[in-house]
Amino acid sequence: MIDALVAGLRANSCSVWGPMSDEVARGKVVERVSAHLLVACNDDVPIPGIVDALRERGVDVLTPGDPAWTERLADAEVGITGSRLAVAEPSTIALAAAPGAPRATSLVPPVHICVVSVDALVPTLADAMMGIAAGEMPSALTWIGGPSRTGDLEMITTLGVHGPRAVEIVLLG
């Protein structure tokens, strides 16, 4: 199942790291973004201490509780989110809107890093839908399978139209 997820995401132009421990993942995320000045990070990213670790490295971290979140998000170079549901086939990762987990974090910055545990993985979309239909739906559940793309220019794929041009998935486990 993990192999199918990784293969599907890579085939769809995502970078995939892991599965790895929280500790290693923290180092990985810091390494990926330390060259950037402003990074937006949701509150539900499942790596303990990630915000502090980034700030220690001199990264300016914007969190949803910041009163200037909306204005500053446009300048963020990376958005970091956490997911609690992923599907192996077709390979896709769900982000639930919630307080502390805005929809725009995975949409506005040009790079999106999503952290998800392999425990969150189910085999098919049908399995996932059975599960979530039984529970309470968030106001917005966004499934992401890869970078923003279009085939509108002579049916040749171009990445990064409106949403992120790069999607990196960090697997915990």
Place this chain on the structure above:
Amino acid sequence: MSDTVPRHTGGHAITTPGDDFHERTASAVADPILQRALHNLDRRLRTANESAAAHPEWKDRAAAIRRETLLDLDGWLDRLEHSLVARGVHVHRASTPADARRTIVELAQARGARTVVKSKSMATEEIDLGNALEDAGLTSVETDLGEYIVQLAGERPSHMITPAIHKTLPQIRDVLAREAGTDLAVDREALTAWARDRLRGEFLRADIGITGVNFAAADTGTLVLVTNEGNGRFCTTLPRVHVAVMPVEKVIPRLADVGILLPLLTTHATGQALSNYVTMISGPRRAGETDGPDELHVVFLDNRRRTLLGTRYEEMLACIRCGACLNVCPVYRNVSGHAYDSVYSGPMGKVLTPLLSGGTEGADLPYGSTLCHACSDACPVKIPLGDMILALRADVPDPQSGARRRRRIFWAVWARAWSTPRGYKLTTALARMSHGRVPGLRAWTSTRELPRPARESFRDRWAKEHV
């Protein structure tokens, strides 16, 4: 630019001139630039067909779900309305396009809205919403890249999944450069980057986001939107009001049904196992959330659809707007969408246009068909499009044309298809896919055996071995 002069009807430039479908077909076939642009459809056909063939059993399940819905469409709509209202969503029922336009324009005016951003939706094309908003003094901006190009050119989408398929890259550059007021390179990345910047500003400015709906689950009151670019996500994230226009047949009984319908839609539309973004919206922004609209409105659009229930055209309402029937249609592939002079084109447009207009529009469309049934075979929800086209010939009289004209379009298309290497490639590819039935010869081959084409043509093998 194409050397044909754009003709304006109902606010849209028609790049394919002619008084009826037959004449427009002939001018489309004779337009070398259009023909060059249409080569690009071949890319889609191959990938979409390969992935669509992967799960044949899904078609049966999907067809069953759609027919279950149609058996009690009104009941499911009531349940959907109930679930939506329970989530704080405003539901409006519009029986005509004019009702839908009025509802949305009034809603926009009551909120003092000035700019509206739209995500690609055939339903809003059907009700001509963009022009209605502009007439009411609002700025309406299409944000899907292809649709934005088409809007700037003053045209109509020519394909429901890839609206600007009729344009080549240099033509697209010309359209965008005119808007930019500067020169732009004929370069995909550069053109995309320019449009991204420009449309970002529109998203930030917009008061209202308008989208269609791909599926609406009655049990949970969830709207499902399928996109790849992310513009649909912007339209439902930044503006404070989101209005979704939902033709009544988009309702599905259960959210769990999208587990089947969604992959089927995307494999048939673009060849993707799933689109890069699927957004499931269950109500407006909740307390404590940072973004999302404060108000969510859903407009149920009927426009004669419910009159089809119980008729031999009822199954047309099972359509999930994947575009597969356009991609395989030998007529569509040679003439593109503008020749149909209607919102919906290709085989599904030939059926839907006369039905939704009560026979006043597109009455000549069912006559311009090769009756090869490639569309029926391609349809993921098993709509017998070919049979319906034939039935419409009996039910909707061809307003103007005699048999001679009908023969003319047939020959114009087929002469072209068989006289070019691409046309030959296409028809033999179609023949392989339809297991030995050459399109156009279905009736003939149903009683005779055609030699089964090799699984790979000599041409394909040659191309493979020489790259």
